[in-house]
Amino acid sequence: MKVMVCLKQVPHQDARLDVNADGTWIQEDNIKFEINSYDTYAVEEALRLKDAGDAEVVVVSIGPDRVTQALRTALGMGADRAIHVNDPVAFEADALGTAKILAAIAKEEGADVILAGLMSDDGNAASVPPMVAELLDMPSATGVLATDYGDASIKVERELEGGAVEIVELPKPCLMAIQTGANQVRYASLKGIMQAKKKPVDVKTVADLGLADSVGAAFNKTSIDKIHVPVKGDTAEILEGSTDEIVSQLVTKVKELGLL
């Protein structure tokens, strides 16, 4: 069985976010990047499948040279191979363009199971994984918290609201977008990191995938015009002073609320 994991490298959750010069994205120079938190759970899900049987795990990412580090980390965790789409045409694609790239790779690979994180920590759009499934005409489930694998199908637990879950059965091939907390993500071991250096990373371009006439900025239907710090509404009254002064103001507030 072949398992493909879609993986995105995003700014570190604690990175300083400054808007770039043309105001359309953040300043990416000199900040740390990491594997999107949701995607780490997708990698772990794939590795558990591999641990349980004979799955081959292929991790796929789109992005500049820095993405190599994210792919090496996933290989160090135990993935078998990596595909790196390192092409500025791809970096400029909107979500649907991105999905077309990933769908083309999944088709080439003949993936039986496609895994991705529910959303990314930068765009927060949760859009690419279901698009990939639609382009490949396969069933999908998002917000996946648990899985139970049968020979031909997978019982999937999807997160709904208020602690409820939906159980749905998907025949393979299928796509699952994994929710955070679905498993305990392993770390890459030292041995794993050493072995990862010998594992293959294929570098591809949009043209290699036959998508030069359908993916890239010229084909985008969705664009970011501007990115900015949210316009503050009624923001909090900020308490100032020493710790003692702040605490005494808080105690007064609690008393005013009639809770002391």
Place this chain on the structure above:
Amino acid sequence: MGTILVVAEIQKGAIREASYELVAAARGAGDHEVNGLVIGSGVGDLGSEFASKGAGKTYVIDDTAAANYNVEIWTKAIKAAAEASGADLVLISNTPTGWDVAPRISAGLDCAFVSDAFKVEAKGSDFAFSRRVFNGKLDAEISTTGKTVATLQPGAMPAYEGSSDGGTEALSVDTSTRAKFIEIKIAESTGVDLTKADIIVSGGRGVGAPEKFPEVIQPLADALGGAMGASRPVVDAGWLDHPYQVGSSGQVVAPKLYIAAGISGAIQHLVGMKASNFIVAINKDPDAPIFEVANVGIVADLFDIVPALTDAIKAAKG
């Protein structure tokens, strides 16, 4: 003048409030005809209700196979209604149903997609959207070209309260599916019921380590006679169990006093606590989104403030 299709979602036998928020968004986004879509089993009356309460002409897919949500049926149904109505814009709520199906519609129609918008405006013959990115830290202004599918953040705008003229039109789609619905499981009660607490002290990723919850957060909750809660990253990391989680996928609470310590304020957490009567936020990052919903904010290390506050509350109680 084009057409906006609003997709209703049914919860507990009724059309969700969020669906009427979509109607309000559609009616506010320029001069368009609004059409509705209701999908389910035995939903004829709900179709008529949607048609008369703002959605206008409403397509109804009423099929026993659609009694429960199924991604393939919904994909086919929305695509069919989008085509039947000639919709320029399809609006869907950003709920577990919405985020499961909406991107598929965009890929299926090969059209623009915007997710989790909190504002929609007409921009010439196209549309412009505002949405949060980077877990609430920044906003993005998005524009789309041509046919567009968008999901809207529930609660971002008031629900439509007017009425509309419009009948229903039955649509049928192929309801054979590969994905099979098995069941919905409701979380079992575990004794931690935050919804009944008058005071909740919640900790987030900023608490830093699991042992700090019993050492720092719980003592303040105890001193105040309240309960302890947590944000999602804490539960995902296994530091506390799911029943402690406050947010859209955990418990939705509205206590008299909510203290958020080391919680940045991702949207999914804010949805679960912003209706609280009084909110105190303690966070080192002055730009943390939590300060936008808080009444009182403290830009400081929670480990300086929370233990001192615990002592002061104990002293005040005598």
